[in-house]
Amino acid sequence: MTAVDTPARSGLATLRRGLALTPEFRKGIAGTLLLALVATAGRIVVPVAVQQTLDRGLRARGGPDIGFIRTAVLVCAAAVLLTAVAAYLMNIRLYRTSENGLAALRVRAFRHVHDLSMLAQSGERRGSLVSRVTSDVDQMSQFMQYGGLMIIIAGGQLIVATVLMAVYSWPLALLVWVVFAPLAFALRVFQRWLSKAYGAVRERVGDMLSAVSESVVGAPVIRAYGAEDRTARRIDESVGAYRDAQVRAQTLVALTFPSTELAAALATAGVVVAGTALGVGGHLTAGRLVAFLFLVTLFVSPLQVATEVLNDAQNAIAGWQRVLGVLDMTPDVADPGAAGVELPRGAVDVAFEDVSFAYPGGPTVLQDVSVRIAPRSRIAVVGETGSGKTTFAKLLTRMMDPASGRVLIDGVPLTDVRFSSLRERIVMVPQDGFLFDASLADNIRFGRPEASDEEIRRVLTELGLGDWLDGLPEGLATPVGQRGESLSAGERQLVALARAYLADPDLLVLDEATSAVDPATEVRLQRAIESVTRGRTAVSIAHRLSTAEAADEVLVFDRGRLVQRGPHAALVAEPGRYAELYASWAAQLKI
Amino acid sequence: MSQKVTSDILKKGAGVLWVAARAEPRLLTAAVLSSALYAAMTVGSAWVLGRVTQDVVMAAFRDGRTTTGTLVLGGLAIVGVALLKALGVAGRRLYAGMVQYNMQAAYRRAVTRQYLRLPLAWHQRHPTGRLLSNANADVEAAWAPLAPLPMALGVVLMLVIAAIAILATDLVVAIVGFLVFPAIAGLNVIYQRRLAPVAAHAQRLRAGVSEVAHESFEGALVVKTLGREADETERFAAVAAELREANVAVGRLRGLFDPILEALPNLGVLAVLLVGSIRLRSGAMSPGDLVHVAYLFTLLAFPIRALGWVLAEVPRSVVGWERVQDVLEATGSLPYGDRSVDGKGPAGLEVRDVRFGYTGDDVLHDVTFTAEPGRTIAVVGPTGSGKSTLTNLLVRLVDPAGGRVLLDGVDARDVERHGLSATTALVPQQAFLFDDTVRGNVTLGLDVPDEDVWEALRLAQADGFVSALADGLDTRVGERGATLSGGQRQRLALARALVRRPRLLVLDDATSSVDPQVEARILDSLRDSAATVVVVAYRKATIELADDVVYIERGRVLAQGPHKELLERSAGYRDLVTAYERAADEPAPDEPAPGEDEDEENEEAVA
Known part of the structure; x- marks a missing residue:
């Protein structure tokens, strides 16, 4: 479990913190509660009408007092209508307020996730972060649209019914409470069982979806390896397990749901027996006794929905807790904001001072790195996988902060530079150039939103990609597909490069940005990059040492340490890590 | 929606339900019978209460005395009916749920079997998202009406019994009932009909919000390196606002119809009181009858809505069913021949x-x-x-x-x-890795000893990092497993090929x-x-x-x-x-x- 998943907070604390973070929820709450009071109070109209009719209308000498009954019915009908109007107004206000609050919460959480460092966003946690701004908030929304309303109304109804019962006959009210008290306790237990059973259902649905998606996403591998039977078996197992969990949960529901029905019948029977005995003694009228029977149904219905709604409520609170958990995480790479330094444009000078880095709980991946990169120099960073190259790049672009030491640009610590200024001046092209499901032009424009199509075309031409663009069926309007998958891995890298170049940074960091394109294209790109980065500082993480040969200076990393630095010609001549790497690279080139 | 189209959809919906009836006849019958018991006992409980009011309560109040025997009998009658009703409720819920879950499971299996059978060319013509929703959301939608169906059938029975019961009590009061019950049922059908498209729209928008969040978080590195967090937030805020409006639209419908549906039976009870009192004066009714009918109105108000639930699910069910059928009826396969190529040594x-x-x-x-x-x-x-x-x-x-x-x-x-x-x-x-262990990913169900797996890993230069994993061959990788680098994934995929020699x-x-x-x-x-x-x-x-x-x-x-x-x-x-x-x-x-x-x-x- 990670910090993202486990905020431990009580329901009340969640409510307090949640309302503090989303003040939208509190807007107009007083008016809504007032309407809720009217809406629930109206629910006792019918039992009162029954009682009045039986006691006063029918008891009148000379047959029923139709005049009285007519007046009572009309007054009650007016009350019912008033109740309906109040309920309508309350609903509308509640939906509007809650949805406003939820939308604001969603957007705030979304923004916050982007503000968290890449550390929190890496790998498997991404999916859970997505659910923070989707299903967790949806759960709250669903609860507020149904369960929340029910709880307000049911709570009010319970109170109103109890009060009226006590007014009619306190001994009978006590009797009803005695019958229902153990039920309330039992419902708590049932609800705990149910929430466990539904927890199992949710777990199984995850397994099932993952197994089903294998048959679609993994179709080529399944075909190529004849793994149909294995996959079918897995699907069958997970579908079966999901079905079994559903049936188990449903069995619990089926067994526990009618318990309120039985309690109601027991209470009704008790009321009839005790009420008749009381009536014979002259302590109760027949109308009040019958009204009591109606009140019992009024009393039961909130309890009947309680199991269902409490489960919803628990899920909603858990969801809210998870969203708050994200909002309460302090971004470990924080934007100094307005207090930060705004750096003027111009070639960047970089200095690492005794920089070390380790992922929390992990081994040190970068150790005591001190290096200065002069403005306008072109640097190649080389080393085996796991030597710390990419970590170096991430620290340089402040995707992460060092565990110790500092990174300075133009003499200013990176942590003091305002993000808007930092991102304008330093841009990294990652190895996996993620593209958005939009047109080619829009993807490149992501680097600079105000750029015109002409500018985009110019950028592509300058990178030597004009012919490639002309070869695309719809040119700049070509859709790239989800994650850019309509393009090849190599083409995606071309787009990512163009995107970064359009952003016009002063320091360009390339993290194996051309690893998937063919050698001839890569060489051409390399040259284009050399010409477009003239006058800027450029740092390339290189997997092909041809890049290193062309650089002004090479930084050699080995097991988290900077072990060698200097121009290619000098390094290759001295014994050391670089000479080894170069020998193995040269051996590959030679036939 | 024209009358023609509506009846067409209802016909198709009935066809879908008939498929379930043939597949699970016993469970469905059990569910319907349980529901009938529940229906009969619901009406029965009102009748018992009316009788108890008349014969026990009113008699005692009139005579000023009562016997323990009558009282106990009255109490037992109330509890007995409730017990039967509870039995009906439990049976209905359990069996209806089982029918629904069994059908879902059966069609999930059938759809995924098709996916495994159909050639890759077919897969390439269909977007991944569509295929996933066929096997999940569409299957669920197709069988969604099964859950409330037995309840709705029970309600029909309930209404028939109630109609007879009220008619037997008093014709004039029955007319009030015949006005109120169809009004509730009809209003609820309108409600659900209007709610369905709005709710479906909100559902689609929820998927849209999820897509944007997914994409944006997946591209977080790019967003961050280019400093585009604010623009991304704006993009997300736009879809979130759309969803908010859709949710509010759902709420507005709910907020309007729920109070009306709540008020109708209450007004019905009041009408019964008024009309009933008049009939009481003419001696056509007893106070017990009045209580009986009034109580019936209170009890029936809620179950009647089940008719609307089923009708609301039907259009969605028909669409889901048709999309599932598209997959099940898809032809085109990669036919196999009968020649074998199991020679020894390298193939030509x-x-x-x-x-x-x-x-x-x-x-x-x-x-x-x-x-x-x-x-x-x-x-x-x-x-x-x-x-x-x-x-x-x-x-x-x-x-x-x-x-x-x-x-x-x-x-x-x-x-x-x-x-x-x-x-x-x-x-x-x-390299595509399954959500499985290292061993499972290498063997893909092939029956090979661990030595062979290690040998393949060694040839693929993957034995080093695999033995360093916490659980070795049993480490889960893939979607929800350990994080592997691109190179490590490629080496596992290579081992998968090599283990097959x-x-x-x-x-x-x-x-x-x-x-x-x-x-x-x-x-x-x-x-x-x-x-x-x-x-x-x-x-x-x-x-x-x-x-x-x-x-x-x-x-x-x-x-x-x-x-x-x-x-x-x-x-x-x-x-x-x-x-x-x-x-x-x-x-x-x-x-x-x-x-x-x-x-x-x-x-x-x-x-």
């Missing part, structure tokens, strides 16, 4: 005049080459020249539009089921994310494998491994032969493979035009 491969296209233009034109048993062929060409498509044809993931792929002289189309997958192995460019091994740039030093060791170990190897590569060291090179540009074989020979014969080939040395030797001439072409997007779709 011959590609003869092969043509292939995805939608429009051909990606491959008249590709011809031969790989003698045990030889290694390198396929070289610029990005997007059709290499990945070619590898798919070699292991028969797709069939050529023209020409033939022959394995040991047998046309791939004539080979028996599982014949090719037992003989050939393709390692694709992008294929007679034809096809590598599609399968070591691109592996360090050169590690790759060299992998290539060394492949040299000794008893397989014919076809390898797509850029790296010279990989090409060096090959006996022959096939050079492809824009889907055509431009040259083939030994590497040294091609270097002299083919200018395009020379340019491509010697790019690095030339870059090192010559100063940079400014030369545009990378070797990309428009066929690229199709090629990726296969990989």
Whole structure:
């Protein structure tokens, strides 16, 4: 479990913190509660009408007092209508307020996730972060649209019914409470069982979806390896397990749901027996006794929905807790904001001072790195996988902060530079150039939103990609597909490069940005990059040492340490890590 | 919606339910019978209460005395009816749920079986998201009306019994009932009808919000490196606002109809009181009857809504069912022949005049080459020249539009089921890992001892990092498992191929994310494998491994032969493979035009 998943907070604390973070929820709450009071109070109209009719209308000498009954019915009908109007107004206000609050919460959480460092966003946690701004908030929304309303109304109804019962006959009210008290306790237990059973259902649905998606996403591998039977078996197992969990949960529901029905019948029977005995003694009228029977149904219905709604409520609170958990995480790479330094444009000078880095709980991946990169120099960073190259790049672009030491640009610590200024001046092209499901032009424009199509075309031409663009069926309007998958891995890298170049940074960091394109294209790109980065500082993480040969200076990393630095010609001549790497690279080139 | 269309949908909906009735006749009958019991007892409980009021309560109040026997009898009657009703409720919920879950499970299995049976070409024509929702959301929607169906049937019965009961009590009061109950039922149908599209719209928007969040978080590194968090938040806020409005629209409908549906039965009870009192004066009714009918109104108010629930689910159910049927009725398969290719030693491969296209233009034109048993062929060409498509044809993931792929002289189309997958192995460019253990990912269900798995991992240079994993072979990888680097994933995919000891091994740039030093060791170990190897590569060291090179540009074989020979014969080939040395030797001439072409997007779709 990670910090993202486990905020431990009580329901009340969640409510307090949640309302503090989303003040939208509190807007107009007083008016809504007032309407809720009217809406629930109206629910006792019918039992009162029954009682009045039986006691006063029918008891009148000379047959029923139709005049009285007519007046009572009309007054009650007016009350019912008033109740309906109040309920309508309350609903509308509640939906509007809650949805406003939820939308604001969603957007705030979304923004916050982007503000968290890449550390929190890496790998498997991404999916859970997505659910923070989707299903967790949806759960709250669903609860507020149904369960929340029910709880307000049911709570009010319970109170109103109890009060009226006590007014009619306190001994009978006590009797009803005695019958229902153990039920309330039992419902708590049932609800705990149910929430466990539904927890199992949710777990199984995850397994099932993952197994089903294998048959679609993994179709080529399944075909190529004849793994149909294995996959079918897995699907069958997970579908079966999901079905079994559903049936188990449903069995619990089926067994526990009618318990309120039985309690109601027991209470009704008790009321009839005790009420008749009381009536014979002259302590109760027949109308009040019958009204009591109606009140019992009024009393039961909130309890009947309680199991269902409490489960919803628990899920909603858990969801809210998870969203708050994200909002309460302090971004470990924080934007100094307005207090930060705004750096003027111009070639960047970089200095690492005794920089070390380790992922929390992990081994040190970068150790005591001190290096200065002069403005306008072109640097190649080389080393085996796991030597710390990419970590170096991430620290340089402040995707992460060092565990110790500092990174300075133009003499200013990176942590003091305002993000808007930092991102304008330093841009990294990652190895996996993620593209958005939009047109080619829009993807490149992501680097600079105000750029015109002409500018985009110019950028592509300058990178030597004009012919490639002309070869695309719809040119700049070509859709790239989800994650850019309509393009090849190599083409995606071309787009990512163009995107970064359009952003016009002063320091360009390339993290194996051309690893998937063919050698001839890569060489051409390399040259284009050399010409477009003239006058800027450029740092390339290189997997092909041809890049290193062309650089002004090479930084050699080995097991988290900077072990060698200097121009290619000098390094290759001295014994050391670089000479080894170069020998193995040269051996590959030679036939 | 016209009357015609509505009745059409209802007819189709009934057809869907009939399918369930035939599949699960016993459970469905049990559910309906339970519901009937529940219905009868609901009406019965009102009747009992009326009788108890009249004969026990009123009598006692009138006479000023009562006997314990009558009281106990009255109490027992109330509890007894409630017990039966509870039994009905429990049975209805349990059996209705089981019918629904069984049908869902059965159709999930059926749909995914189709996915496994249909050829890859069919998969390529259908977007992934669509197929996933067919197996999940559509199956669920198709069987959604099954849950409230028994309840609704019970309600129909309940209404009939109630109508008779009220009619038997008093004709005039019955008229009030006949006005109120259809009004509730009708209003609820209107309510659900209007709610369904609005709720579906909100559901779609929820999916949209999720898509934007997914994409944005997946591209977080890009968003961050370019400092575009604010714009992304704006994009997300726009879809979130749309969803908010849709949710409010749902709420507005609920907020309007719920109070009306709540008020109607209450007004009905009041009307019964008024009319009933008048009838009471004329002696047509007793106070007990009045209580009975009034109580019935209170009890029936809620269950009547079940009719609306079923009707609301029907259009969604019909759409879901039709989409599921599209998959189940899809034809087109990759028919297998009956020839076997289970010879010993490396397989011979011959590609003869092969043509292939995805939608429009051909990606491959008249590709011809031969790989003698045990030889290694390198396929070289610029990005997007059709290499990945070619590898798919070699292991028969797709069939050529023209020409033939022959394995040991047998046309791939004539080979028996599982014949090719037992003989050939393709390692694709992008390694796909299943949500399974390391062992499961390597064996894919093949029954091999762990020693063989380790041996394959060793050949793929993956034994080192696998033994360093916390649970070794039992470590979960894939979607929800341990994080592996691109190179590690590729090596697992390679081990998956090697553990099968294929007679034809096809590598599609399968070591691109592996360090050169590690790759060299992998290539060394492949040299000794008893397989014919076809390898797509850029790296010279990989090409060096090959006996022959096939050079492809824009889907055509431009040259083939030994590497040294091609270097002299083919200018395009020379340019491509010697790019690095030339870059090192010559100063940079400014030369545009990378070797990309428009066929690229199709090629990726296969990989």
